[in-house]
Amino acid sequence: MICWSCEKNAGDGMLCAGCGAVQPPDRTADHFRVFGLPRKFDLDVADLERRYKEMTKVLHPDRFARADGRARRASLERSVQLNLAWRTLSQPVARAEYLLSLQGVAVGEPTGSMRSERPDNRATQPVDTALLVEVMELREALAEARARGDSAKVATLVAGVQVLHDKEMAEVAAGFAAGQPNLAAIAARLVAGRYYRRFLEEAEPHEGEEGPAK
Amino acid sequence: MAYSGKVIDHYENPRNVGSLNKESLNVGTGLVGAPACGDVMKLQIQVSETGVIEDAKFKTFGCGSAIASSSLATEWIKGMTLEQAMSVRNTQIVQELNLPPVKIHCSVLAEDAIKSAIADYRRKQRGAQVQSSLGGS
Numbered sequence: 001m002i003c004w005s006c007e008k009n010a011g012d013g014m015l016c017a018g019c020g021a022v023q024p025p026d027r028t029a030d031h032f033r034v035f036g037l038p039r040k041f042d043l044d045v046a047d048l049e050r051r052y053k054e055m056t057k058v059l060h061p062d063r064f065a066r067a068d069g070r071a072r073r074a075s076l077e078r079s080v081q082l083n084l085a086w087r088t089l090s091q092p093v094a095r096a097e098y099l100l101s102l103q104g105v106a107v108g109e110p111t112g113s114m115r116s117e118r119p120d121n122r123a124t125q126p127v128d129t130a131l132l133v134e135v136m137e138l139r140e141a142l143a144e145a146r147a148r149g150d151s152a153k154v155a156t157l158v159a160g161v162q163v164l165h166d167k168e169m170a171e172v173a174a175g176f177a178a179g180q181p182n183l184a185a186i187a188a189r190l191v192a193g194r195y196y197r198r199f200l201e202e203a204e205p206h207e208g209e210e211g212p213a214k
Numbered sequence: 215m216a217y218s219g220k221v222i223d224h225y226e227n228p229r230n231v232g233s234l235n236k237e238s239l240n241v242g243t244g245l246v247g248a249p250a251c252g253d254v255m256k257l258q259i260q261v262s263e264t265g266v267i268e269d270a271k272f273k274t275f276g277c278g279s280a281i282a283s284s285s286l287a288t289e290w291i292k293g294m295t296l297e298q299a300m301s302v303r304n305t306q307i308v309q310e311l312n313l314p315p316v317k318i319h320c321s322v323l324a325e326d327a328i329k330s331a332i333a334d335y336r337r338k339q340r341g342a343q344v345q346s347s348l349g350g351s
Contacts, residue, residue, distance in 0.1 A: 107249070127247035135254050136245060139275040191249040198252030202275070 004070055014058055014078060022059070022067075024074040030102060031085035041099055041176035045090060052086045093197075096172050096190055105183045107190045127191060135195045142203055158203045165196035217278055218312040224282035229289045232271045234258040239342055242335025244327040248319055253280045257287065257327035259299070261335055267291050267299055272327070279317040283307050283324035296332050 003010035003021055011017030025034075032039045035051050059082065064075045088094045097107045138161060145153035168189045175186040217225070236243045236258065244257045253276030260269040270288035274281045286307055291299040307313070307321035 127249050129245065132245045132247045132254055135247070136256055136273070136275070139254065140273070194249065195247070195252045195254070198275075 004074075005068075014055065022064070022071050022075045022078065025078045025081045027081075029081070031088050031098060034081055034085040035089070039099065039102065041092075041096060041173060043089065043095075048086075048089060052082070052090075055082055092169060092173075093190065093193065096176070096186065099176065100183055100187055100190075103183055105187050107187045107194075127195075128188065131192055131195060135199065138199055139202070142199070154203060158200060161196050161199050161203075165193055165200065168193040168196065217282075220286075220311050221278055221282040221313070224285040224311070225278040228272075228281055228285040230271050230285065230292075231273065233273065234260050234269065234271050239338055240335070242331040242333070242338065244330030244332075244334060246323055246326045246330055248276070248280070248323050250319065251276065251280075253277065253320070253323065255280060255284050255323050255327050257284055257324070257331050259291065259328075259331045259335060261296065265295050267294050267296070276323075277317070277320065279311070279313055279320040280323060282311055283313075283320045284327060286310060287324040287328055291328060296335070299328055300332060302328055 001010045001012065001023060002008070003016040003019060003023065005021035006016060006019035008016075008018045010021075010023050013023070015022055030039065035048060035055075037043060037048070037051075056079075059075050059079045061075070061079075064072045067075075088098050100107055138157065142154065142157055145151075145157065172186055172189045172193070175181055175189065233256075234241045234243075238260070240261050240263075242259045242261065245254070246257075247254045253274070255272065255274040255276065257272045258270065259267045262268045270292050272284040272288050274284045287302065290302060294302075302325060304318070304321035304325040307324055308318055311321070313321055
């Protein structure tokens, strides 16, 4: 890359190797490359955070308050790219879904389209029936426990689903660690994890405050 | 999220919430889910000997639009023949409830639930016929 400021080879860092001017980001870079990391699920989040903080410091707006317009824009674009990469990679679920998406696998992507527009005439990606049966039973049990005001039962259900969720996420990690990851199997685990998280979200905020129906 | 008046009405006063006996031969159960949002929807139909849906119930754990879509679906298919119910399209639900584009998949889920309940009913009936033709009285 040729530096926009000194017109010499800038190298491939955020700043020009020669004059130190901030370089516009490479828009084709994936979130891993933004941090100079290889594409893999198992990453050291503490190391990622160190990299993120260092890069954030370099790109801090205060440093560009009086800079050239091109430098300001480049630093801003870099910051946007960096923050998106950080938000995605620092969360295991988002990281896993992102890794799959890089390989063309969408995890339960919302169809958002009319049936007629879909070539396969399928409205929704199929979800494992056993999972749906289990989730339906769990949600019914939660609703009943709440209707009774049985907060001990709610707590038991929440603890149980948390275990199920963590188990799915451990399987996701194990799936990526395999020599030839089975992407479809990992996607199915992520869908299950999403169902369990929805249960937990539903259970937590209203816990104990659910009275009899009006 | 700005819901339309009809969505809010179905959400606050859902029609036909509940369960039918899923073991019963004349009851079909459809269980579908939207992996994108973690919604789960159960829709059941009770079919008369003349092939008319005489009762329909649903249970949906999901957003307001998913609840409204399944509530509306049960209201519509009551009194329909299975063929008529098969031809209910998600686009009709979208129009009736005035669903925004991001909530269209909720209507799709309701259509899938109807079809899945009918398929389950037909599977049971075929199974019963095989049973009786084998002489199992």
